[in-house]
Each structure stands twice: as C-alpha cells, then as structure tokens.
Amino acid sequence: AQSVTQLDSHVSVSEGTPVLLRCNYSSSYSPSLFWYVQHPNKGLQLLLKYTSAATLVKGINGFEAEFKKSETSFHLTKPSAHMSDAAEYFCVVRGPGNRKLIWGLGTSLAVNP
Amino acid sequence: EPEVTQTPSHQVTQMGQEVILRCVPISNHLYFYWYRQILGQKVEFLVSFYNNEISEKSEIFDDQFSVERPDGSNFTLKIRSTKLEDSAMYFCASSEAGSSYEQYFGPGTRLTVT
Structure with missing residues (x-):
C-alpha cells in the first residue's frame, strides 16, 4: 500500500531564505x-510531479523536488522564500495503474518579513 | 485557462437532510473524482468516475453517497442523509485520459452539518 509522511506540520522561514518541506513515501511500486x-x-x-522521468523535478513558482529512491524521500525546496509562498503544502503519492491520490497531512509554511 | 468549478462554496444543512454538491470538470477531461478533507485531517479519496460509472471507491463511500454525471458538463455528489461527521471540505477533481494522470482540483465546497 502507498502512503506519505510529511515530517513537519509547520515550517517558518524568513523572506529570502531557503525553504525545505520534507516528505517520505512508502510504495510497493515505482x-x-x-x-x-x-x-x-x-x-x-499542483506544484510539481514526479512520474519516473528525471529525479529532479522543477515546478511552478521556483519550487523543485528531488526523488530519492534510496531514501524514499521527495522533499520540496525553494532557494528563496517569498511572502506569497505562505500556504499549506501537501505531498501526495499514487501507485501505477491507480488513479486514487493518497495525501500527507500537510505542512503549513509561514514566511516572515 | 480551463478550471474546475464547484457550487455552492458553502452549504449548511441539518442532520438527516440530503445534499447535492455540484462540480463542472474541465471540458475535455474524462476522469472525475471526489475527495474530502475533514478539518485538521488528511485529504481523503472518496470516489473516481469514468465512462459513466464508478471506477473506484473508498470505504468512506458507503450507500449514503452517490455520484452522477447528469449531463455533459456536471458531476454531482449526493449525500442522502447527512450526519454530523460529514462536515468537511469536499473537493472535485478531473483529469484527462492518458499517462500523465494529473488531477485538477476545484476550490471546494465546505459542508457544515448541524
């Protein structure tokens, strides 16, 4: 069965500093x-998606994520946070042949001036 | 840019009443979904719909729930006899056929059962 764990329920950063939102997944399939x-x-x-192509995925608004199979991780990063990035972020997994999306609990990102 | 729309944005109903939540998926999409998010909990899959029938449903989607595509544009979720625990945000999504499987979500309907 597939599942995701978002390691932080809340992250707070200062504007202009890097963002790291952590996600580990569990899946018996790719x-x-x-x-x-x-x-x-x-x-x-949708910010970005990984579907077995390049392991470093670029998304909208300067976000990117790296798929690391050895660590079963898919962490979301951004080099420099903007105030407009303040939001709830969800890591989601879906197994092959299955359209159902399985969601993490979410990480609330606060960006301080 | 095409988008998924949902109506109403907020629905308040009394326990035991029937509610219908409406969605207009993106016009060339073939797969349709309902998800819900109870306050403070994970977003949960309810049901997927393709070719005028349910293709998958979760344990949550019991006999009190039903879905329908009554015409070429709308996709509805009906809850026959609402319970307090049905209070949640309900999201509709749609996707194209094909390998990308990217699901596009509507803004949600907040259902409050009193």
Whole structure:
C-alpha cells in the first residue's frame, strides 16, 4: 500500500531564505509523486510531479523536488522564500495503474518579513 | 485557462437532510473524482468516475453517497442523509485520459452539518 509522511506540520522561514518541506513515501511500486499547494480559501493547485522521468523535478513558482529512491524521500525546496509562498503544502503519492491520490497531512509554511 | 468549478462554496444543512454538491470538470477531461478533507485531517479519496460509472471507491463511500454525471458538463455528489461527521471540505477533481494522470482540483465546497 502507498502512503506519505510529511515530517513537519509547520515550517517558518524568513523572506529570502531557503525553504525545505520534507516528505517520505512508502510504495510497493515505482510511485508517482506530487506536491500540491493550498492558499487560504483557495483550491488545491499542483506544484510539481514526479512520474519516473528525471529525479529532479522543477515546478511552478521556483519550487523543485528531488526523488530519492534510496531514501524514499521527495522533499520540496525553494532557494528563496517569498511572502506569497505562505500556504499549506501537501505531498501526495499514487501507485501505477491507480488513479486514487493518497495525501500527507500537510505542512503549513509561514514566511516572515 | 480551463478550471474546475464547484457550487455552492458553502452549504449548511441539518442532520438527516440530503445534499447535492455540484462540480463542472474541465471540458475535455474524462476522469472525475471526489475527495474530502475533514478539518485538521488528511485529504481523503472518496470516489473516481469514468465512462459513466464508478471506477473506484473508498470505504468512506458507503450507500449514503452517490455520484452522477447528469449531463455533459456536471458531476454531482449526493449525500442522502447527512450526519454530523460529514462536515468537511469536499473537493472535485478531473483529469484527462492518458499517462500523465494529473488531477485538477476545484476550490471546494465546505459542508457544515448541524
């Protein structure tokens, strides 16, 4: 069975400093992995996805994530945080042949001026 | 840019009442989904729908839930007799057929059962 664990429920950074949101996954298959973002009172927006191509995946708004099979991790990073990055971030996994998305609990990112 | 829309944005209902949550998926998408998020908990898969039938459903999706695509554009989730524990944010999503499987989400309907 597939699952994801987001290691931090809340992360706080200063504007202009790097962002690291951690995610570990569990999958008996080669997984498809995603990061979604949810801004206050908004829907769920896809940031980036990994689907067995390049292990370093670039997404929107300067975010990227690296798939590390040996560590079963898919951490989300950004070199320099902006105030507009403050939101809830979800790590998501889906197994092959299965369209159901399985979600982490989310990490709330706060960006301080 | 095409987007998934949902109505209403907020629905308040009394326990035992029926509610219908509505979604308009992206027009060329063929797969449709409902998820829910109870406050403070994970987003949970409810059901997926393809070719006018349920393709997968979770344990949560019991007999009180049903889905329908009544016309060429709408996709609905009906809860027959609401319970307090049905209070949650309900998200609709859609995706194209094919290998990308990327799901596009609507803004959600907040259901409050009193």
